[in-house]
Amino acid sequence: xxxxxxxxxxxxxxxxxxxAAPAVIxxxxxxxxxxxxxxxxxxxxxxxxxxxxxxxxxxxxxxxxAPLLAHWIGYGPTDQDRTNGITVDGLPVAPNSxxxxxxxxxxRDILVRTIYGTQVSxxxxxxxxxLAVAMGVLVGLAAGYFxxxxxxxxxxxxxxxxxxxxxxxxxxxxSIYGSGLGISVxxxxxxxxxxxxxxxxxxxxxxxxxxxxxxxRSLGAGDMRIMFVDVLPNVLxxxxxxxxxxxxxxxxxxxxxxxxxxxVVPPTPTWGNMLSDSLxxxxxxxxxPLFPGLALLLTTLAFxxxxxxxxxxxxxxxxxxxxx
Amino acid sequence: xLRFLLRRLLSGVLVLWLISVFTFGLFFVAPGDVPRLICGRxxxxxxxxxxxxQLGLDQPILTQYWHFLDRLFHGDLGYSYYNSESVNTLIxxxxxxxxxxxxxxxxxxxxxxxxxxxxxxVKPRSLLDRAGTILxxxxxxxxxxxxxxxxxxxxxFLLTTHGMDWFPPxxxxxxxxxxxxxxxxxxxxxxxxxFITAATYIRLTRxxxxxxxxxxxxxxxxxKGISRRRVTIRHALRAALTPVVTQFGIDLATLLGGAxxxxxxxxxxxxGRLAVTSxxxxxxxxxxxxxxLAAVFIVLANIVVDLLYAVLDPRVRLx
Numbered sequence: 226x227x228x229x230x231x232x233x234x235x236x237x238x239x240x241x242x243x244x245a246a247p248a249v250i251x252x253x254x255x256x257x258x259x260x261x262x263x264x265x266x267x268x269x270x271x272x273x274x275x276x277x278x279x280x281x282x283x284x285x286x287x288x289x290x291a292p293l294l295a296h297w298i299g300y301g302p303t304d305q306d307r308t309n310g311i312t313v314d315g316l317p318v319a320p321n322s323x324x325x326x327x328x329x330x331x332x333r334d335i336l337v338r339t340i341y342g343t344q345v346s347x348x349x350x351x352x353x354x355x356l357a358v359a360m361g362v363l364v365g366l367a368a369g370y371f372x373x374x375x376x377x378x379x380x381x382x383x384x385x386x387x388x389x390x391x392x393x394x395x396x397x398x399x400s401i402y403g404s405g406l407g408i409s410v411x412x413x414x415x416x417x418x419x420x421x422x423x424x425x426x427x428x429x430x431x432x433x434x435x436x437x438x439x440x441x442r443s444l445g446a447g448d449m450r451i452m453f454v455d456v457l458p459n460v461l462x463x464x465x466x467x468x469x470x471x472x473x474x475x476x477x478x479x480x481x482x483x484x485x486x487x488x489v490v491p492p493t494p495t496w497g498n499m500l501s502d503s504l505x506x507x508x509x510x511x512x513x514p515l516f517p518g519l520a521l522l523l524t525t526l527a528f529x530x531x532x533x534x535x536x537x538x539x540x541x542x543x544x545x546x547x548x549x
Numbered sequence: 550x551l552r553f554l555l556r557r558l559l560s561g562v563l564v565l566w567l568i569s570v571f572t573f574g575l576f577f578v579a580p581g582d583v584p585r586l587i588c589g590r591x592x593x594x595x596x597x598x599x600x601x602x603q604l605g606l607d608q609p610i611l612t613q614y615w616h617f618l619d620r621l622f623h624g625d626l627g628y629s630y631y632n633s634e635s636v637n638t639l640i641x642x643x644x645x646x647x648x649x650x651x652x653x654x655x656x657x658x659x660x661x662x663x664x665x666x667x668x669x670x671v672k673p674r675s676l677l678d679r680a681g682t683i684l685x686x687x688x689x690x691x692x693x694x695x696x697x698x699x700x701x702x703x704x705x706f707l708l709t710t711h712g713m714d715w716f717p718p719x720x721x722x723x724x725x726x727x728x729x730x731x732x733x734x735x736x737x738x739x740x741x742x743x744f745i746t747a748a749t750y751i752r753l754t755r756x757x758x759x760x761x762x763x764x765x766x767x768x769x770x771x772x773k774g775i776s777r778r779r780v781t782i783r784h785a786l787r788a789a790l791t792p793v794v795t796q797f798g799i800d801l802a803t804l805l806g807g808a809x810x811x812x813x814x815x816x817x818x819x820x821g822r823l824a825v826t827s828x829x830x831x832x833x834x835x836x837x838x839x840x841x842l843a844a845v846f847i848v849l850a851n852i853v854v855d856l857l858y859a860v861l862d863p864r865v866r867l868x
Contacts, residue, residue: 381564385568385571388568393806393821393824393843394840396824397575397828473690480692481694500695501694508706514698518695518699521695
């Protein structure tokens with residue numbers, strides 16, 4: 226059985242969102258279902274997870290079409306509206322028909338900036354998570370599969386990374402090597418891969434002893450083939466769960482760096498640096514922190530809800546607990 | 550037991566050493582020009598050379614590292630590049646602030662998180678359970694600076710403008726000079742930290758309690774006629790708390806290394822604040838000291854937690 230095919234199948238089903246499948250099967254007909262299909266059936270019944278998925282798709286679309294949306298609204302992300310976007314005292318303007326979410330202290334449209342903020346948050350969140358997962362899977366597989374010296378060295382490396390006061394260290398790295406999109410992705414990935422690595426290592430350790438690994442080896446499969454063809458598909462479930470839960474962590478991490486002035490360089494809008502700017506103005510302009518804050522909270526909330534749904538779907542034990 | 554402790558301590562020292570090497574190396578290869586930064590733009594080359602020599606920056610990295618280790622073993626963390634204050638003094642000033650912040654918040658989140666988790670688990674699917682679950686989810690998704698801004702807006706700004714001057718927005722008063730003002734100034738930071746951290750505890754306690762409450766020995770205890778309340782608290786909670794203790798140790802240790810964002814927002818002169826200011830102006834001795842101190846807390850907490858685990862859960866054997 227190729228796990229890749231079934232993953233692909235469940236993924237295409239995600240894309241088309243087919244609902245007709247169970248209805249056409251005549252009663253009594255028994256159809257074999259792969260674990261991935263079963264997981265998707267459970268996940269699809271989880272209303273909170275599905276709404277979250279819808280919201281995530283929505284903000285992804287917003288991020289992709291940001292320039293179009295900005296063009297349609299009529300302001301760029303760094304355009305300063307000096308006539309209507311700022312009061313005579315030089316203060317932000319409250320939400321009105323021209324600026325639906327109001328403006329910031331420089332007369333920039335908060336709606337457009339919040340829209341552009343989705344780009345940085347999603348890009349950094351997803352890119353750093355994928356990087357971290359790739360690193361974690363490689364290291365975890367190698368440590369768990371080869372054992373002995375390789376395991377000792379790699380496990381110790383993971384211990385070191387996990388013992389780092391990571392936010393502090395991230396700040397140190399960024400202050401030395403300058404801030405920016407690339408360094409944010411790298412820093413976040415660097416401090417999150419070890420957690421994935423530990424999970425994969427633990428799973429690999431137990432799978433390595435299974436009979437089918439022995440069988441594969443006796444058929445002449447090499448280490449690489451066993452690791453990626455026989456072991457990897459079987460550690461995928463926890464990795465997928467962890468990936469969905471890691472994305473919101475990475476998004477919060479990015480916004481924290483931006484908030485501290487160590488993320489993507491202004492004037493590029495990010496939710497974090499908008500919130501940081503708003504700290505001096507929240508007393509006169511409630512809309513200034515409200516909209517980027519709400520966008521940030523809803524996004525992380527959606528990813529967390531989806532992650533919970535995915536975990537319930539992939540881990541039967543977790544599912545039982547939540548349905549007690 | 551003793552062998553376990555010895556081995557863990559050794560590996561802890563190894564981890565700390567690696568972190569010190571890493572931090573030291575990182576700052577040595579850094580492109581920043583520290584003497585120029587200290588001296589300012591109008592410095593002559595002679596002055597810069599003098600500063601470089603004074604700080605020992607002209608020596609090879611291994612020599613510098615050796616001097617650092619040598620001083621470290623004598624309990625001396627060196628001197629700040631800027632106000633030539635000793636790093637020991639700086640950390641000595643910042644540590645009480647961070648400890649006050651961490652301990653107060655820890656009490657809040659432990660009590661709050663565990664009790665909400667227990668209530669949720671005792672009546673699963675009830676309204677209270679759902680409220681607890683949603684609260685946990687929001688806390689889990691909330692960046693710490695966002696909750697900080699929210700608290701500042703509602704508890705400080707709105708209340709103050711309506712004449713209720715209850716919560717100071719920033720500042721720190723040592724407990725030794727005025728315990729009431731100390732707590733008064735820390736209420737908001739405590740709440741902010743506790744809210745985001747409690748989320749993990751609500752979830753952990755709820756899941757653990759649900760699992761334990763389904764065990765046979767709980768039914769046995771109930772059938773012996775012990776009241777539900779007593780079974781929940783004496784029998785179930787005790788067994789459910791073991792992983793909570795683990796989490797608590799790690800979280801507390803991480804916080805003791807500096808609650809960077811919370812200290813920043815509420816203007817608390819703790820370790821996190823010290824670390825950020827030093828990092829920004831590349832005050833290498835202070836940065837290395839704070840990073841190492843934070844790592845020491847984490848490494849120690851890991852060992853303590855493993856030991857506690859064996860004490861709390863007789864099934865665990867340390868090898």
